[in-house]
Amino acid sequence: MSVKMPGMQRLLAGIIRFRDTVRNDLVKQFEKIRDNPSPTAAFFTCMDSRMLPARFTQSNVGDMFVVRNSGNMVPHATHYGAAGYEVSVTTEPAALELAVKRGHIHHVIVCGHADCKAINLLYNLHKSPKNFDPQSPMDHWIRRHGFASLQKLEQRLEDREKPLEFVSDVEGYTFEAYIDPEDKWGTEDKLSQINTLQQLENIASHGFITAVDIVEEGTADKKVFKVALDGRMLKTQSGKILQIESEALALAIAEEWSSQEEFLHMGHMRLTGLAFTAQDNPLNATRESIASKIMEYLHGDTILFWNVESEKLEKYQKQYWQPVIDNANEGLGTSLKPSTNLFGGDTISSVDASKVEKWLKSHNFWALTGMQYAVESVKSVLLPYSVVTFKLSASEAVHSALIEQKAQAETWGAVEWAHGVEEQELTSRLCAGALFVYMNSNTITKMRF
Numbered sequence: 001m002s003v004k005m006p007g008m009q010r011l012l013a014g015i016i017r018f019r020d021t022v023r024n025d026l027v028k029q030f031e032k033i034r035d036n037p038s039p040t041a042a043f044f045t046c047m048d049s050r051m052l053p054a055r056f057t058q059s060n061v062g063d064m065f066v067v068r069n070s071g072n073m074v075p076h077a078t079h080y081g082a083a084g085y086e087v088s089v090t091t092e093p094a095a096l097e098l099a100v101k102r103g104h105i106h107h108v109i110v111c112g113h114a115d116c117k118a119i120n121l122l123y124n125l126h127k128s129p130k131n132f133d134p135q136s137p138m139d140h141w142i143r144r145h146g147f148a149s150l151q152k153l154e155q156r157l158e159d160r161e162k163p164l165e166f167v168s169d170v171e172g173y174t175f176e177a178y179i180d181p182e183d184k185w186g187t188e189d190k191l192s193q194i195n196t197l198q199q200l201e202n203i204a205s206h207g208f209i210t211a212v213d214i215v216e217e218g219t220a221d222k223k224v225f226k227v228a229l230d231g232r233m234l235k236t237q238s239g240k241i242l243q244i245e246s247e248a249l250a251l252a253i254a255e256e257w258s259s260q261e262e263f264l265h266m267g268h269m270r271l272t273g274l275a276f277t278a279q280d281n282p283l284n285a286t287r288e289s290i291a292s293k294i295m296e297y298l299h300g301d302t303i304l305f306w307n308v309e310s311e312k313l314e315k316y317q318k319q320y321w322q323p324v325i326d327n328a329n330e331g332l333g334t335s336l337k338p339s340t341n342l343f344g345g346d347t348i349s350s351v352d353a354s355k356v357e358k359w360l361k362s363h364n365f366w367a368l369t370g371m372q373y374a375v376e377s378v379k380s381v382l383l384p385y386s387v388v389t390f391k392l393s394a395s396e397a398v399h400s401a402l403i404e405q406k407a408q409a410e411t412w413g414a415v416e417w418a419h420g421v422e423e424q425e426l427t428s429r430l431c432a433g434a435l436f437v438y439m440n441s442n443t444i445t446k447m448r449f
Helices: 006-021 023-034 091-102 117-127 137-158 187-204 247-258 270-280 287-298 311-332 350-361 365-378 382-388 394-401 403-412 416-440
Strands: 041-046 064-069 108-111 164-166 175-177 212-218 223-229
Touching: 006 023, 041 091, 064 091, 091 108, 108 187, 117 137, 117 187, 137 164, 137 187, 164 187, 212 247, 223 247, 247 270, 247 416, 270 365, 270 416, 287 350, 287 365, 311 350, 311 382, 311 394, 311 403, 365 382, 365 394, 365 416, 382 394, 382 416, 394 403, 394 416
Parallel strands: 041 064, 041 108
Antiparallel strands: 164 175, 212 223
16 A cells, blocks of 8 residues: 655655756756855745745855754854853854855845744744743744844834844944834734844854954054954944054954954953943043042052951951052052051042052053053052052952952852852953053053063
């Protein structure tokens, strides 16, 4: 007894017809592009059987990389692991790497469509969460990678006249879009439109940069350095091309971008962030206002207020903090002394305060931006001063900043991994701030580079 399978029979008949009619011409095309393939785009679309990208784009063999899945979704880079550090082993990021990084493709296209069954399911799960099946790979895929689209749908339904913003950490990839302002489409199709645009935001979260260069402009007396990412000039958050006077800083920022691997972690590129802040100056700060803000930290500097009630802590303060105070007094000509009275008023004399402020104002605006960042990181002026003047390393300064926690941990115990994470974070911030001071300082950098 034979089992009729009309669908499979139609496919087999199609294969036979292909071999008899089309195959010979395609083989010639395959041979033509075999040694010199030149695809122009990576095309992400839905696996819906009604979608025929080769037909409606009129593309030929070798024109595009095509990736299809449920809902034409490309997972955001931060969706891999709790901290976003794990390497993704799913198809979509691998396809992006193959096409963009290794294939040097410059165009990535996302194609959605109306009446998308995957998007209809996403909306249904949103409206009826109890329908979620924890054993369904499809439900997990749709819910996990469609959540951002749902959030934007709620914004659109609340105010149809306001554009939705699709935000990227990479300058130039943030954009706004109006979704069906005339309300011609149903809610699910609005969600499909949003979901398609959301994938552009997700795609931009993946690292595509293959070449980072320094571009030197200006005259011999006044040079300006720019950072080029695959030939495009790096721009600040305000959309202006980043312009750096220090070649050392430009090289360091370029290295930050070169070190990004699968994903872009803007939070890890601290020198880039400081340069953006210094150039854009979003708070309209001045050298005087930054110096004044730093001076507020001096009057409550951690290093100058000692706790003598704990014998162990007092020992650490003498061991780690007194040399920092001595270094400041020697370098700045001050006579700073530690205080044991937290409520005894200001311990900084006006003469000493004037000397510290004079030293701060000897730096340019960019250097002061870095100094403020360093000071705010460890809640101390004297510790960053010791790092900038090469008396302490950043790790030694952070260790000194955390001796109270060290004493408490030795007495009561501590969660070692948590303490380690905090110490690494502070060290990274202090390093970035101190380097930014060093590389922009009129009194240091120009003599040493």
